Amino acid sequence: MRCPKLLAPAAALLAFAAPLCISSKAVAKSVELKAVIFEEVKPLYTKTDAGFEGFGVDVLEQIRMQSGRRRVSYRVASSVKDGINAVITGKADIACGVAFTWGRSTQLSYSLPFGVGGTRLLTASGTTIDGTPASLKGQTVGVVRDTASAKVLKSVIPGATFKTFETPAEALSAYNAGEVPILGGGTLWLAANSSPETTALLPFRPYGRSGIGCIVNQNNGKLLSQANIAIGQMMQAYMDGDAGTREMVDRWIGPGSSVGLTRAGITSLYGLILSITAEISTEVDPGI
Numbered sequence: 046m047r048c049p050k051l052l053a054p055a056a057a058l059l060a061f062a063a064p065l066c067i068s069s070k071a072v073a074k075s076v077e078l079k080a081v082i083f084e085e086v087k088p089l090y091t092k093t094d095a096g097f098e099g100f101g102v103d104v105l106e107q108i109r110m111q112s113g114r115r116r117v118s119y120r121v122a123s124s125v126k127d128g129i130n131a132v133i134t135g136k137a138d139i140a141c142g143v144a145f146t147w148g149r150s151t152q153l154s155y156s157l158p159f160g161v162g163g164t165r166l167l168t169a170s171g172t173t174i175d176g177t178p179a180s181l182k183g184q185t186v187g188v189v190r191d192t193a194s195a196k197v198l199k200s201v202i203p204g205a206t207f208k209t210f211e212t213p214a215e216a217l218s219a220y221n222a223g224e225v226p227i228l229g230g231g232t233l234w235l236a237a238n239s240s241p242e243t244t245a246l247l248p249f250r251p252y253g254r255s256g257i258g259c260i261v262n263q264n265n266g267k268l269l270s271q272a273n274i275a276i277g278q279m280m281q282a283y284m285d286g287d288a289g290t291r292e293m294v295d296r297w298i299g300p301g302s303s304v305g306l307t308r309a310g311i312t313s314l315y316g317l318i319l320s321i322t323a324e325i326s327t328e329v330d331p332g333i
Contacts, residue, residue, distance in 0.1 A: 076114055076115040076116065077114060077115065077116055077117070077118055078105065078108065078109050078112060078114040078116070078117045078118070078138055078139065079117075079118050079120075079136070079137045079138045079139070080105050080117055080118065080119050080120075080137060080138065080139050080140060080141065081119075081120050081121075081122050081128045081131045081132065081136070081137035081139075081140045082097070082101070082119055082120070082121045082122060082128070082140070082142075083122055083125055083128040083140055083142065083143055084125070084142070084189070084192075084212070084213045084234070085097075085121055085212075085213065085214065086213045086214075086217075086234045086237070087099065087234065087237035087238060087303065088100050088233060088237045088297040088298055088302065088303065088304055089101035089102075089141075089142035089233070089234075089297075090102065090142065096119065097119055099297060100142070100159075100160075100294070100297035100298060101141045101142035102117075103293050103294075103297070104141050104142075104159055104259070104275075104276065104279070105117050105139070105141050105259075107275040107276070107278070107279050108139065108141075108259070108268075108271060108272045108275045108276075110275070111271045111272070111274055111275035111278075112268060112271040112272075112275075120136075120137065123211075124190060124191060124211060124212075125189075125190070125191040125192055126191050128140055128143075129149065129152065129153065129260075132153055132260055132261065132262055133152060133153065133262060135262060138261065138262075138265070138268060139259055139260065139261050139268065139272065140259065140260050141156075141159075141258070141259040141260075142257060142259075143155075143257065143258065143259065143260050144162055144192075144193040144194075144231060144255045144256070144257055145158065145193075145255045145256040145257070145258065146193050146196075146255065149260070152263070153260040153261065153262065153263060154260065154261050154262070154263050154265070154266075154269050155256070155258050155259070155260055156258045156259040156260070156261070156269060156272040156273050156276055157258060157272075157273050157276045157277060157280075157318060157322065158256030158257055158258040158318060159257065159258060159259075159276050159279065159280065160233065160256075160257040160258075160298065160314075161254055161255070161256055161257065161314060162231045162232050162233050162251075162254070162255055162256075162257045163231070163232045163250075163251025163252065163253060163254040163255065164193070164194040164197040164198060164229065164230070164231065164232070164251055164252045164253050165229070165230070165231075165232050165235055165246050165247060165248065165251050165252070166181075166186065166198075166227050166228065166229050166235075166246070166247045166248075167220065167227070167228040167229075167230070167235040167238070167239055167244055167245075167246060168226060168227045168228070168244065168245055168247065169226070169243065169244060169245065170241075170242070170243055170244055170245045171245075172245055172247075174227070174247060175247065175248065176247035176248030176249075176252075177248075178201065178202045178203070178204060179204075181202045181204060181205045181227075182204035182205065183204065183205070183206070184205050184206070184226065184227055185205070185206045185207075185208055185225055185226060185227065186198060186202070186205050186206070186207055186208070186225065186227045186228070186229045187207075187208050187209075187210060187216045187219055187220055187224075187225035187227065187228045187229065188207050188208070188209055188210070188216065188228075188229045188230065189209070189210055189211070189212065189213050189215075189216050189230065190209045190210065190211055192230070192231075193231075193253075193255060194229055194230045194231050195207070195209070195229070197252050197253040198229045198252065201252045201253070207229075208224075208225050213230070213234065216228060216230070217238060231257075232246070232251055233257070233298065233304055236303065236304045236305070237302075237303040237304055238303070239303075258276070259272050259276070274325070277319065277322065277325040278325055279294075280315035280318060280319055281315075281319060281325045283311065283312065283315055284312050284315050284316055284319075291308070294311065295308070295311075298311065299311060
């Protein structure tokens with residue numbers, strides 16, 4: 046892959062700095078992009094023997110290259126609140142795959158979205174529940190604490206009873222074990238863990254839609270700009286038919302993936318996002 050030449054200006058500036066002013070700790074920070082994972086869920090993040098894989102990992106790799114970092118380090122937050130605090134306090138530089146909320150936007154800066162999510166319900170196929178508040182009255186719904194989806198569901202289906210779990214893994218395990226008959230959460234996560242033969246995603250149109258992007262500290266405008274350029278280039282390359290980018294994105298959310306979006310649908314979404322900013326030159330070949 047041809048990477049943008051972003052390091053030359055920084056190198057020129059460092060040439061004028063006294064060597065003793067640069068500690069090993071400062072150098073380490075400059076070459077490492079510290080990412081925090083809010084929710085270890087498909088299709089964004091999956092633990093492997095080598096580390097993590099997923100759509101969020103691939104997006105962070107694009108941002109790493111755009112920012113001139115050498116590597117990305119990951120830590121998994123113990124909760125959504127812990128992940129937000131990590132970015133606010135500087136323990137982490139960035140988190141990707143985070144649903145937009147107006148409340149969070151007062152504390153953190155959001156990048157361009159690279160996906161659109163919404164709040165839905167996962168339940169057994171053949172259910173008589175249709176997703177309306179009336180059909181959910183008295184039903185028990187599993188949710189993950191402090192997530193955007195949990196807040197949306199408690200607002201739109203007040204007649205339901207909610208069982209709260211600390212992590213998505215706990216919530217999914219409880220659903221699979223039959224401890225809760227309905228699981229509420231983000232569309233991408235639920236779709237990635239659904240099966241057309243045995244489960245139903247309700248309602249057809251999500252209760253609430255929100256962009257899915259990356260967050261950085263409000264004082265880190267440089268990283269925010271680098272993230273926006275990387276995400277913009279990725280979306281433009283997908284729209285332009287770049288084979289590597291399409292393979293990368295489709296693997297997680299496109300045709301043949303557990304989410305199963307069409308290429309036309311993804312192209313339309315990316316076109317809409319870029320239409321409210323601007324088309325962007327793809328000097329690099331994202332995804333290759």
